[in-house]
Amino acid sequence: MTKARARAVAPPRGPKPDRHALYEVAVQGVDWDLDFLDRVFSYRNKGYEPLDFREDFCSTAALAVAWCQRGKDRRAWAVDLDPEPLAWARKYRLPYVREVAKQVTLIRGDVREARKPLVDVTCALNFSWWVFHQRADLVQYLRAARAGLRKNGVLVLNMFGGGKAEKPLVERTRKRAENGPDGTMLPAFTYIWEHESFNPIDRRLLAHIHFELRDGRTIKKAFTYDWRMYTVPELRDCVLEAGFRDFELWSEGYDAKAKRGNGVLYKRTKLDAEDTFIGYAVATR
Ligand SMILES: C[S@@+](CC[C@H](N)C(=O)[O-])C[C@H]1O[C@@H](n2cnc3c(N)ncnc32)[C@H](O)[C@@H]1O
Known part of the structure; x- marks a missing residue:
């Protein structure tokens, strides 16, 4: 068969897959993230399970919904400035989780505004907080995140570097x-x-x-x-300036034999300067 003939009978390929759906598969590790959020909260709160959660920079609210799927008593508020991914979540996510959808509130707004109700855990993942090029904007965000937490609540932000x-x-x-x-x-x-x-x-x-x-x-x-690719000490200084009690940096261990991460996050005071790291910063109210 000639090339031209092969092209003529090639099956239709259909529309391209949705970019948000591909993003979630490519980038997000929802269960891994939630396991860590549960762990750092429980450690600071006598083993109690966290119930109320705010997902800042939520985009399609994957974490907020998965949070609520972990228990009927759990609630989540998911905040994003952009109405487009929120509409996407309303169309492609919430209708498919039945009753759990009632535990989730999507909010179109700026994360630099302090919000009620107070929650146990807030997160800003996949480096979203790097959108703040001015330090003052970052500190304003951190103050708002702190004001929206209960005492002993935690804020988790991630970053990369090296x-x-x-x-x-x-x-x-x-x-x-x-x-x-x-x-x-x-x-x-x-x-x-x-x-x-x-x-x-x-x-x-x-x-x-x-x-x-x-x-x-x-x-x-x-x-x-x-x-703006903030460094760890820059973030630590901003976190403490915003009034948090402490700052920790966690990152995944390395399995030298398999030449990849070992799936476990460890609290760090030192990292290899050459390598790339993904760090999870944890701050307690
Ligand atoms: C990289 S996406 C985050 C995706 C998702 N949270 C994740 O973990 O992969 C960044 C999101 O932050 C939102 N955003 C940027 N600035 C914001 C602000 N000041 N307040 C609220 N959302 C903001 C954008 O609209 C975008 O949806």
Whole structure:
């Protein structure tokens, strides 16, 4: 068969998969994150289970919903400035979790505003708080997050760093086919994380997420981030200035034999300067 003939009979490929659904598969580790949030809260609160949760920078509210799926007494408030991912969550996530949807409140708003009710745990994950290029904005956010926590409540933020992260780079990761939150089958794809530029003077990082489907189609610049890549001591100083009692930095252990993370987070006072690390900062009200 000639190439032209093969093209003529190729099956229709259908619409490209949804970028938010691909993002969740590519980037989010919801159970891993929630296990850690439960653990750091319980440790500070005599073994009690946390019940009320605020997911800041929630986008499609994956964590808030999964939080509530862990127990009927649990409630979550998910906050994002952008109505588009919130509408997505209303359409593709909440209708598929039945009664659990009643435990979740989606809020369109700025995380720099303090919110009620007070909660046990608040998080700002996947580096979202790096959107604050001005230190004063970061401190304002941290003060608001603190004001929205009960005594002994915890705020968890994550970040990455290390010599190998502070430069232009492209990382490709293959992802298996999975179901989206509404049950739609998502095909296998490659997740591409690109640092277009990093400026050590102001630590501004311009980064993109691209997706590459197995049939050759791509979703270029599915997400773009213009971030300030804060360092650990910069964050620690801001956290303490905002009134939190303490600051800890946790990161995953390394399995040298398997040449990958060992799945366990450890509290750190020292890290290898050469390597890239993903750190989870924990602050207690
Ligand atoms: C990287 S996404 C976060 C996705 C998700 N939380 C995660 O863990 O993967 C960042 C989100 O932060 C939101 N955002 C940016 N600035 C904000 C602000 N000041 N207040 C509330 N949301 C904000 C954006 O609209 C976007 O949906």
